[in-house]
Amino acid sequence: MERASGYVQIGEAAARAGVTQRTLRYYEELKLLSPASRMEGGFRLYSPDDLERIxxxxxxxxxxxxxxxxxxxxIEAEDARNQLKHELHQTDSLEPRRARLQQLREVALRQMRIVNEKRQRLKEMxxxxxxxxxxxxxxxxxxADREVDTIPR
Amino acid sequence: MERASGYVQIGEAAARAGVTQRTLRYYEELKLLSPASRMEGGFRLYSPDDLERIxxxxxxxxxxxxxxxxxxxxIEAEDARNQLKHELHQTDSLEPRRARLQQLREVALRQMRIVNEKRQRLKEMxxxxxxxxxxxxxxxxxxADREVDTIPR
DNA sequence: TCGATCTTTCACGTGCACGTCAATGTCCGG
DNA sequence: CCGGACATTGACGTGCACGTGAAAGATCGA
Known part of the structure; x- marks a missing residue:
């Protein structure tokens, strides 16, 4: 079941995450999950990081x-940030990179606003x-008061 | 458009609530909205309270x-409470009523748990x-630091 | 090596929350 | 009392997020 090192195949992964195998394949189809590595026979292998993402x-x-x-x-915003982080040290044109970072910042701020709004609604609820x-x-x-009235004892 | 007194028909109601007419009919079908009153011809009339609920x-x-x-x-839990509130003053068998109230309390507590859980998740996010x-x-x-390095002025 | 147990890729089915005609009926201003 | 706008009830269609086989291949323990 455990393939030495935390890699598991789809059955285990689905069970641990509390979803179905179909769901995992579907997420992969939608590119929500990086295609996951495969073993020689073509079986998917999920890393602990994959599990976390699921x-x-x-x-x-x-x-x-x-x-x-x-x-x-x-997720794409997050992935983009991670990639930029690693690319940053290869010296390259700075201005486009700066623009991309600003864009990532905008996306994050937008998400923050959405989350805060939802939290506010929940507070009202x-x-x-x-x-x-x-x-x-x-x-x-x-x-209770009526009870002591009518059946006093 | 306004029928004297705040009653409006489905077009206005949908526009004001920011939904479609289909949505309102669908909600009625699911009994999410009390069938709303009708005019002689059968046109639905929505009260300000209906609007609020929508x-x-x-x-x-x-x-x-x-x-x-x-x-x-x-919504049913809320409606049930309102109805019980008005029925309470007609003296009637107390024990079943008490049981219903306890049940309503349970539903509300369950909803509270769900809401708190969602808020917690949002906090983490x-x-x-x-x-x-x-x-x-x-x-x-x-x-920014690199910029001052490479283009010092 | 064999069989039981996974896993693979189609591909069609499903429940929810509506969208979108179509045919018919109602309301109201001129 | 009539025309155009608005409404009514079907009924079929749609997008999303999977569910559910079916047929075939891969893996692993005995």
Whole structure:
């Protein structure tokens, strides 16, 4: 199951991430996952980093409701940053690189705004739900009061 | 357009809420909206309260990623509470009522847990994105430093 | 080497949340 | 009372995010 070193094939990967094999192949099709390395026979191999990314995607989708297209944008921004980081030390034209960095910064800021907005909405919802709980509790107390009224003992 | 008193028909309602007419009919089909009153000819009439509910649903779906099924559950819980509130003063069997209230409380608590979990996830994401911004900024400073190196003036 | 258990690539199916006609009916200003 | 705008109910279509076989090949333990 474990191939020495943390590489696993699709069955294990899917089980550990809590998704199906179909989902992993689909994400690869959408280029959300780098095509994953393969063994000689063509079986996919997933690294621990791949596993982390899969779980990251799952969180973004299941608990936050981002579409796979949005997630792809986010991941691409991150990948681009990592690549730029490694390219930076080969001296090259500076101005285009600077422009790209600025662009990455914009994308990140946009995502930050989206996330903050969602958090704000959730905060409002929380207050709303708490209000409902309080009101139900008030009604429960009212019912409790009637009980001691009608069945005093 | 305005029918005296805030009632509007489906075109206006859809426009104001930022959804389509199809969406409103679909929500009605799913019983997310009380069938709304109708005029003699059968045209739907939406009250300001209906409008508010539509926007509430839109927020839950678009910006928070809840499914319409989940939203229906939330709304039903709220409607049930409102109804119970008005029924409470007609003296009636107390124990079943108490059970219902407890059930409503459970639903609300479950929703609260879901919301808190989502907020926590968003908090993690925010930190993650901030980290990316910081790293991009570091790279930008690095590029800026090179500029003064190579083009000193 | 053989068989059981994966994994591969098509390819069609599905549930959700609507979109998009089409045919018909209603409302209202002139 | 009539024309044009707006509405009604079907019913089929669509995009997304997978589900579900089917047929074939790969891997591994006995």
């Amino acid at each position: 779980i990251y995607i799952k969180n973004l989708r299941d608990t936050l409701g981002f579409s796979l297209a949005e997630i792809k944008e986010m 929380r207050a709303h739900i708490q209000d409902r709980i309080d009101r139900v509790d008030a009604l429960l107390r009212e019912v | 926007i509430y649903i839109k927020n839950l779906r678009d910006t928070l990623g809840f499914s319409l099924a989940e939203i229906k559950e939330m 925010r930190a993650h994105i901030q980290d990316r911004i910081d790293r991009v900024d570091a790279l930008l400073r690095e590029v």
